[in-house]
Amino acid sequence: MNAGILKAEGLCKSYKDKEVLHDLDLTIEPGKIYGLIGRNGAGKTTLLGILTAQNTKDSGSVTYDGQPVWENQKALDDICFSRELQPTLFSGPNNLKVKHYLRSAAIYYPNWDLDYALRLLDEFQLSTKKKISQLSKGQMSMVTILIALASRAPITILDEPAAGLDVVMRERFYQLLLEDFAQTDRTFIVSTHIIEEAASVFERVIILDQGRIVENAPTEELIGQFRYISGREDVVDQACTGLQVLSAHQMGRHKTVAVRGDVVKLEAAQEADVDISPMNLQNVFVSLCGHGDAQ
Amino acid sequence: MVRSFRFLFQFTWPNLSAILGFAVIVIAGCYATGVPGDTGIGNLFETYYAMFPIMILFMLYIYAFALCTSNLNLGLSFGARRRDFFWALQSIMVSSALLCWALQLFLAAFPGLAGWASRERWMLLEMFDGRPWIFPLTSAAFMVLGCLSGLLMIKRRGLGIFLIAVSIFVLMAATAILILSSETDLMEFLLDTEWGWLWASLPQATAAVLAVSAVGGELLIWRVVQRFVVR
Numbered sequence: 001m002n003a004g005i006l007k008a009e010g011l012c013k014s015y016k017d018k019e020v021l022h023d024l025d026l027t028i029e030p031g032k033i034y035g036l037i038g039r040n041g042a043g044k045t046t047l048l049g050i051l052t053a054q055n056t057k058d059s060g061s062v063t064y065d066g067q068p069v070w071e072n073q074k075a076l077d078d079i080c081f082s083r084e085l086q087p088t089l090f091s092g093p094n095n096l097k098v099k100h101y102l103r104s105a106a107i108y109y110p111n112w113d114l115d116y117a118l119r120l121l122d123e124f125q126l127s128t129k130k131k132i133s134q135l136s137k138g139q140m141s142m143v144t145i146l147i148a149l150a151s152r153a154p155i156t157i158l159d160e161p162a163a164g165l166d167v168v169m170r171e172r173f174y175q176l177l178l179e180d181f182a183q184t185d186r187t188f189i190v191s192t193h194i195i196e197e198a199a200s201v202f203e204r205v206i207i208l209d210q211g212r213i214v215e216n217a218p219t220e221e222l223i224g225q226f227r228y229i230s231g232r233e234d235v236v237d238q239a240c241t242g243l244q245v246l247s248a249h250q251m252g253r254h255k256t257v258a259v260r261g262d263v264v265k266l267e268a269a270q271e272a273d274v275d276i277s278p279m280n281l282q283n284v285f286v287s288l289c290g291h292g293d294a295q
Numbered sequence: 296m297v298r299s300f301r302f303l304f305q306f307t308w309p310n311l312s313a314i315l316g317f318a319v320i321v322i323a324g325c326y327a328t329g330v331p332g333d334t335g336i337g338n339l340f341e342t343y344y345a346m347f348p349i350m351i352l353f354m355l356y357i358y359a360f361a362l363c364t365s366n367l368n369l370g371l372s373f374g375a376r377r378r379d380f381f382w383a384l385q386s387i388m389v390s391s392a393l394l395c396w397a398l399q400l401f402l403a404a405f406p407g408l409a410g411w412a413s414r415e416r417w418m419l420l421e422m423f424d425g426r427p428w429i430f431p432l433t434s435a436a437f438m439v440l441g442c443l444s445g446l447l448m449i450k451r452r453g454l455g456i457f458l459i460a461v462s463i464f465v466l467m468a469a470t471a472i473l474i475l476s477s478e479t480d481l482m483e484f485l486l487d488t489e490w491g492w493l494w495a496s497l498p499q500a501t502a503a504v505l506a507v508s509a510v511g512g513e514l515l516i517w518r519v520v521q522r523f524v525v526r
Contacts, residue, residue: 054371054525076374083372086526089365096365100305107302108373 004065004078005029006051006155006187011060013046013211020046022211024060028155028189033181035202035219036191037281039289042208044191045083048157052081064155077110080153084160085140087133098135098143099128109151117150120176137164145173149180157189162198170194174201199223199281209289219281226284227266230256231274239272246287258287299375299383306366307387310358311394314351318398321347322405331411347402348430349470351395352437356462359388359441363516364449372525381520384442385513392434399430428502436505437462439512446519 006028013021020043028034028051038044049055051062053069053076061068064075085101087094102121106112121128124142132140141164148158162170178201181188192198199205205222207215215222226246229236233255243261250256258279259269270276279287324340325331343350362384370380405411440462448455475481485494493500 049525052374056522056524071376071378073376073379076376079374081372081374083525089368089526094365096369100369103305104302104369104373107298108370108375 004075004154006062006064006069006079008047008051008062009060011047011050011062012058013043013050013055014058020211021050021057024211024213026051026206026213026216028187030154030187031185032187032203033177033201034187034189035195035198035205036189036208037193037195037205037285038191038208042289043211044208045159047208048081048083048159048189048191052076052079052157054081078154079157080109080148080151080155081157082144082148082151082159082161084163085132085135085143087135087140093131093133095131095133097129097131098126101132101143101147102128105147105151109153111152111154113150113152116152117146120146120150138166138169139164141165142169145176149176152184153186155187155189157191159191160193161190162192162194170197174198177201195282195285196280202281205281207285207288214288223279223281223284225260225262225266226279226287227259227261227269228256228277228279228283229259229269229274230254230277231272235273239269239274243269247290258283260287296379296382296386299370299379300386302370302373302375303362303366303383303387306362307358307391310354311391314354314395315398317350318347318402331406331409344402346470348399349466351399352433352466355391355395355434356437356441356444356466358391359438360445360448362387363442363445367446367520367523368525371523377520377523381517384516384520388435388438388442392431392438395434396431400427429498432502432505432509436509436512437466439509439516442516443512443519446516446523449523450519 008024008026011021011024011026012019024047026047036044036048046055050057051069053062053071063069064072064078067075069075069079085094089096102117105117106114124139124146126139126142126146130139132143135143141161144158145161148156148161162173165173174197177188177190180186190198190202199219202219204217205215205219206213229239231239231254233250233253236255236257240257240259242265243259246258246260248255248257259266261269266276321340321343325344328338328340330338330341330344367380371377440458444455444458444462446455447458482494485491488494
């Protein structure tokens with residue numbers, strides 16, 4: 001499946017006095033699975049909305065294959081943004097039915113795969129006659145996932161697809177995602193709070209914090225730069241020489257720090273009398289974006 | 296634009312079918328309760344039949360409200376181009392106005408064609424004789440108003456509620472004036488006053504106000520659709 005390059009340059013967006021995105025640059029290359037992670041209010045949904053021309057920007061540009069995305073039918077045909085469904089809409093219940101969403105998707109997505117949609121409907125045991133406001137949170141997530149997968153859009157974006165799903169369904173979602181990716185080589189961008197489960201699926205991770213991209217790197221490469229170092233306080237401090245200390249936790253004379261550094265410096269730290277343990281993606285995220293909250 | 300038209304049509308045809316179905320029920324109800332023959336009946340079906348133009352305007356207002364709220368949000372969330380959606384919306388509104396105009400003409404002619412007694416009961420339906428442009432223009436203006444009410448309701452709830460209240464007031468005032476002018480000698484009285492020239496130009500003034508409102512409303516709708524943020 002031939003996807004183009006989706007690129008954002010100098011994106012800025014504010015809501016009244018609050019700056020949500022600040023001078024943001026991002027390039028989404030085809031044929032990869034991206035994870036977009038950030039705290040609540042970091043600007044994830046706003047960013048995704050602007051990338052897909054569903055939200056306006058204050059300044060900057062968003063292009064697809066070099067052409068602006070805004071009002072560009074070719075770009076919009078290639079992009080599917082399947083966002084979290086809401087049980088209420090404009091202060092009233094969302095009385096649209098599942099079938100309305102599916103019919104609308106079939107109308108607008110040129111590559112809509114009806115057979116696949118029907119198979120997923122059956123697997124998820126969803127009724128097309130039910131109103132969105134009558135669905136459970138998990139069922140709403142299933143509709144989001146169904147639309148995204150069956151759209152067969154070259155660039156498919158899912159906003160919080162796993163919210164409300166139980167662990168079995170979340171595993172099934174990741175399985176479906178990987179199967180689809182293996183068959184179609186589509187580009188996926190998945191925004192999620194359930195970081196650790198999804199980490200094994202993400203080829204690249206984009207970390208958004210307070211309207212800025214703090215990291216955009218291959219997942220394994222990023223995780224490889226972070227370690228926990230623990231031991232006696234003075235020994236730990238010496239072992240951290242040349243490393244960036246992100247956070248520290250001390251109990252008596254025992255100290256644990258989260259550090260970042262290149263491979264050489266991390267290997268050098270191993271020579272000290274300290275315990276060094278790897279961090280997972282969730283730990284990395286908390287270290288970068290925790291801002292001292294509940295470490 | 297075709298995709299957006301198909302998208303909107305899936306929501307529109309049930310609404311228009313409901314209006315046509317309701318007309319069938321009212322006509323059937325009139326026959327079932329003896330309205331055509333007995334002038335002394337005065338029941339609910341007679342009232343609904345006589346007031347049908349007003350009811351159509353009210354229904355078109357509500358349908359346009361929904362078109363420009365949940366339907367707009369859904370369409371844009373699936374990647375519709377905003378200008379395509381705007382023009383598809385215009386096509387749907389024009390089609391709906393034309394279909395309802397045809398229905399109104401049919402309902403106005405039906406008592407005569409079917410030989411119903413006391414045709415003066417249907418003055419409201421026949422008020423458009425000689426001025427066939429009034430009903431489609433009013434339908435279009437009310438759909439624009441409904442659409443605008445919905446869009447403003449999303450952006451500024453207070454302003455949207457205010458516009459809804461104004462729309463309902465205008466509809467009720469227009470209904471009262473139409474009933475008074477058809478059922479009483481109010482118009483003759485007003486035309487005999489020193490401001491008679493003003494009342495004589497009421498149809499043209501109404502047409503001008505409706506047309507300006509429709510055009511102004513469309514410009515606002517275009518602007519709001521261009522800046523709409525999907526939720």
